[in-house]
Amino acid sequence: MKKHLLTVLLAVLLSTYAIGQRTPALSQGAQVMQTIGVTDFTVNYSRPTLKKRKVFADSSALAPYNQLWRTGANSPTTLEASTEFNFGGRTVPAGKYALLSIPSGTAWTVILNKKYDQGTESYQESEDVARVTIGPTSGEFHEAFKIDIEPVSDSTGYVILSWSSVKVPIPVSIRTESLTMNALNKVIAEKPEDTDALENGAGYLLTKGKDLPVALSWADKAIGLKESYYNMWLKSSILAKLGKYNEALPVAQKALTLGKSDDQAFTGFFKGQIEKTIAEIQPKVTPKTVTTSVKGKKKKK
Template sequence: MKSSLFAALSLGLLIGFQSHAQRTPSPSPAASLTQTVGITDFQVNYSRPGLKGRAAFGTTADAQTVRPYGQVWRTGANAATTVKLSTDASFEGQNLPAGTYSLFSIPAASGNWTVIFNKDVNATEQSYKPEDDALRVNVAPQNHGKLESFTIWFSDLTDSTAHFNFGWDQTMVATKVAVKTSALVEAGVAKSLAEKPEDPAVNQRAANYYLSQGKDLQKGLTLIDKALAAGENYQKLWTKAQLLMKLSNFKEALPVAQKALALGNANPDNAFNVFFKGQIENGLKDIQAKLPSVDEMKKKVSGKKKKA
């Protein structure tokens, strides 16, 4: 009985040891990153080789240099680096359709590097085929503070632009990225309205979009009125007040904003207390500043009587 128990324990320890021993540190550890630009998601999976006392780039690949100039590089290590786009995007002004691509590049000793997006996501430097390229762009390299490990990152983000960067050693390549965020959002808004024209939430989101863009304001007003017909709350009323303000209709905006503040104060939630209350109060001050005072109105009335 004791021998059987000892054997079972020994076997368990051995299995546990083997399971831990099966995984060892990789010389080029795996990494991934996700970046949203506007409403477009970029997913990058790659491995990160290290310098380990070498130079990243040189005229030949030898014990002192990792990658030679002028040759196709899988821009990472181990399996191909992949870049996934949830929508179409442009790199250096050239369109790349939504999808997943392997990333290659051709380092240059002088002049521009070539950055390549290839349709074969399993491509290696040996199996890479130029005819499978989805896009090639030329980008001037930049100097960078020393990076021991190869690194990919995004920077300079706006709602529709960014830089897609990779760097190693003291070299960085920054590719300009652009996405058609406004067109994508507008298409999404139009699709939602077509599919659910009477949905209050859809109408409210669409009205807020038109408000944020400062266009189609009258359409936004019609949509928020449809949302309000299904039930009032301070957020809907504040959206309507802001649309009226944008349309310079301050007289109608005043009671709507006042009602929004009253409803919020009557049943405050965290969003109202933290964000909306101060915004509505400041909005009311702006509206009242734009409206003529009682004295001004009396002067106008008095002036009309004298002329008569």
């Protein structure tokens, strides 16, 4: 009985020890996380290395031409986006997808497929959500396969596949402005007395230079709820953008008086910005015209 118990305990210990061990994979796992505008992208993949082997060729053992490739090694490569986006000219809903490709010398086929947890063996073209053709270019040499996401603006960027001296840049774009405005309108509709939401909305429209009367109304509402140097500065900036310099100047001057010396955000940043706004507005202020009437004496007849 004791011998049996010792055997069981030894088996449990060996099992626990084996589970606790982690050995390095031949192709190291990697993750890319990047925000473009208001959209979060995440790519999970593994990075095979060349090790003096040939890649992207008819006779290659690594990602041969005209054959479906998992675009990495080990587990399927996945791309996940938090909002709807455009992938190489195709509109794709928010979600998680398998990132697959078919390499070629002149034009790669890059694929997003719904079955993100399955390998190439079970691939079905009917599950594709995007299938685009991208011309490869020459790039910096990489011993290990690499995926990058490079933002170009707050609404555009590239998912870049790089290995050896081959580079495949897939353009992505997002309707950042409409997504942002939809979110702002929703928050302000649901929380009409949320000063942060009103200020965020006014500030965003100001930076875009669009719908300034709406921005002004949101700034005014925020001021009515809780006057601060920030929303007063926002209002003065919007008025200036509308060309209403005479109205903007006293609002900016008041914003300066509302700041406190113990407020680090004010003293470290906003005070200088408000002073800059005042300096920009002052030369554009039109002096008030003073009209006077002089009564003439009646001539004697």
